[in-house]
Amino acid sequence: MSPHSVAAAPLSGHALTHLQRLEAESIHIMREVVANADNPVMLYSVGKDSACMLHLAKKAFYPAPPPFPLLHVDTTWKFKEMYKLREKAAADAGMQLIVHQNPEALAQGINPFDHGSMHTDMWKTEGLKQALTHYKFDVAFGGARRDEEKSRAKERIFSFRSANHRWDPKQQRPELWKLYNTRKAKSESIRAFPLSNWTELDIWQYIHLENIEIVPLYFAAPRPVVEWNGMLIMVDDERFPLAKGQVPEMRSVRFRTLGCYPLSGAVESHATTLPEVIQEMLLTTTSERQGRAIDHDQAASMEKKKQEGYF
Amino acid sequence: MSANTPKDTSFVTDTLIAEDIDAYLTKHQHKTMLRFITCGSVDDGKSTLIGRLLYDSKMIFEDQLASLENDSRAHGTQGQGIDFALLVDGLAAEREQGITIDVAYRFFATDKRKFIVADTPGHEQYTRNMVTGASTADLAVILIDARQGVLTQTRRHSYLVNLLGIKNIVLAVNKMDLVGYSQARFDEIVAEYTQFAEKIGMKSFLPIPISGLAGDNIVTRSEHTAWYNGPTLLSHLEDAPINVAQMQDAPFRMAVQWVNRPNLDFRGFAGLIGSGSIAPGDAIRVLPSGKTTTVKSIFTYGGNLDRAVAGQSVTLTFADEVDCSRGDVITTADAPCEVADQFEATLVWMGEAEMLPGRPYLLKMGTQTMTATVTEPKYEVNVNTLEHLSSQTLGLNAIGVVNISTDRAVPFEAYTQNPDLGGFILIDRMTNATVAAGMIHFALRRSQNIHWQAVDVDRTNHAAIKNQKARVVWFTGLSGSGKSTIANIVEKKLHAMGKHTFLLDGDNVRHGLNRDLGFTDAERVENIRRVGEVAKLMTDAGLIVLTAFISPFRAERRMVREMMAQGEFMEVYVDTPLAVAEERDVKGLYKKARAGNLKNFTGIDSPYEPPENAEIIVNTVALTAEDAAEQVIAAILAS
Missing domain, CATH: 3.40.50.300 (P-loop containing nucleotide triphosphate hydrolases)
Known part of the structure; x- marks a missing residue:
């Protein structure tokens, strides 16, 4: 099947497809933000959801480039291939790329091996808050979806954060029709989630149809991996603390979600094309977030992190 | 299982x-x-x-x-x-x-x-x-x-x-x-x-x-x-x-979200099509201006489209240079929607604080946000029994029918026809909370038919012959803060300088124009609205209007400020601490209020919101009334 544009797809009869409607909704949300915000930014994590969101932004403002920068809250521990695509994607879109690394985390050498959950707290949660405060961004687009996790099902499309970036589930505004109330106090900021109503399958189908470039790590290839903390971890650079005599094993693996390489569990796979990846996803029996080390502790841990300001 | x-x-x-x-x-x-x-x-x-x-x-x-x-x-x-x-x-x-x-x-x-x-x-x-x-x-x-x-x-x-x-x-x-x-x-x-x-x-x-x-x-x-x-x-x-599919059969409507202008050669109007369908060459009308042109192209990232339908986000370009910006609605030329500035609507109240009739709220409908005021409910609906109840206001989760007037004419349709152009939200201007969802029934009158009566001698002429600039000098502060006293001295001095002035005093107005109003929050709002309208007419007559009202709410003072021409409104905050005002108690009112014999008394059981950006602040603890008056006059003459 040859990829073609969703928006340009011939309209059969009356009905728009679910992807056409999701696309239209996301574009509408992005344009509302740009029309109302003083200084918006798009959080860009280089993952598939970010790729999808960036593609939608290009569509929303075409022929102009998206009128905001991309912000990557970097941990220095991402996969090398992610750093490569990050630069290319920003350049292709004609957008400024801002990379922020928490200077304290950098100075203290915070890493996922020695510092456990502090790694996420300092690099991601604190780093994000620092960057938003430093650049005075008043609206940040995020790629979160409501289907990812139970507490996100109740998240608004426009989510208001206090001056210290906390989320208060009791103070969220009702969202009626397509009318988003984007007004806020000077100290407040907004997280806008244009992919709220997309599911994982929608994202994959859209990437397939629109031929969106994603990090090759999503496709299976022989990669050096070790078993660590019950997950298959790819040894992406020499910082990985291999035990004496331990040698990474070459296995055909791919990733369902991408984050810091020591925290992203690989799955054994031979899916080298998008349809094969989607096929595996549909036939698989574990949910997407299981590949992430972050929310294994307790069912409601995502919600706690969110209140503290993690995306 | x-x-x-x-x-x-x-x-x-x-x-x-x-x-x-x-x-x-x-x-x-x-x-x-x-x-x-x-x-x-x-x-x-x-x-x-x-x-x-x-x-x-x-x-x-x-x-x-x-x-x-x-x-x-x-x-x-x-x-x-x-x-x-x-x-x-x-x-x-x-x-x-x-x-x-x-x-x-x-x-x-x-x-x-x-x-x-x-x-x-x-x-x-x-x-x-x-x-x-x-x-x-x-x-x-x-x-x-x-x-x-x-x-x-x-x-x-x-x-x-x-x-x-x-x-x-x-x-x-x-x-x-x-x-x-x-x-x-x-x-x-x-x-x-x-x-x-x-x-x-x-x-x-x-x-x-x-x-x-x-x-x-x-x-x-x-x-x-x-x-x-x-x-x-x-x-x-x-x-x-599916609703959006059914909306394709209605006439074309698209609220403009954003004007895309990357360079001088391209001007596109971006929006989500609310109803109908559109194709290049179709004649369209931009509302509320009513200007017409034709669609040149339906511009998208994936290439130009031959046709687009309700539910799609697109960017339209026009054959002619026609003014069009965010908030405007593009409609099919031969079946445009109505334009009006007064409506009957059902409101579902969602705010923690109850609705205040007369208070300006922000109203967002389509892609337009404007100021709007709401009348007292015609009736409230008891949703359990469906009975119509009489009510002065609407509290959290209450549903009622009201009249709404907006500060400008807007394109709309009845909610039952097109929720996109008939559904709106109300936003509190202070807290920014979404306080109500509304659904338009119909327009109370067609705004197109209402024109200002053009007059030959206008406000500039009125002020010029008096050799002054028209002004509203708005004194606000607690009861007993010294508003009337200072305003009086200011008026005497201005009069002595040959200026044409008029002093509107809170107590006096309540004896006549506003004698039907009490002191609930809603009635205080209406009190100030009327005074604002009177002051506005007087500035049209070229007068320097001095007003002395407690006017405890920022929202109403802002409403009056926005009624006046740019720079004509001067807010004077008579800053007297509650303890000092209560100590003075010129009219004996604080004593009564403390004894519980006077309800809704500002500073005691009703709030006072001090101005955030008053043009003038007079400190009556440090200054005599005479000196305070001089300070105000200097500011009036300098502006």
């Missing part, structure tokens, strides 16, 4: 995925999308039903299932069985209490459709959440516990979904397993509901006997209800019409 529901072909077909993924993908690119809400009382089994739909459509993965089994043992209400409700109850605190508090959105899909479910709570106080969930829904599933029958909350929910214009309503009579799948019981409930539905003007509904827990008539027809001939819940959801 194992998945004991027989699988229906509607749901994801593993074989096709495994054998021909390309064919599967092609098939799934042509799915449509339906949004629906589920509503019912606390124990009607909503969460269980949604959990069941997710479970049966395989939206639950094994790890989630494992965590569900653990949770079911810890918090569940189904003994050793799986508690489907735990799949959808979200936030931690809510899970502990076993209730859903907010609107949550869930997703599942069949081969035909993707579904977005708004899960809305059944608690009486959460009308707000239900209205929110219903506003985007194509269809509503109203759950009834077969043992309980039609309850007050069933009526309330039905009234609300009908109010929000949902035409496709399913009456899901749940827990049929607990009444022995009795047809008599089902018929009894349907008969009772039919009576109620007629009363609220609901055109039709589809009753289905189900059991969310046991899976009867959800995906597959139940062998226990042989007497039932209608569709299963899922097959009905798959066939129900």
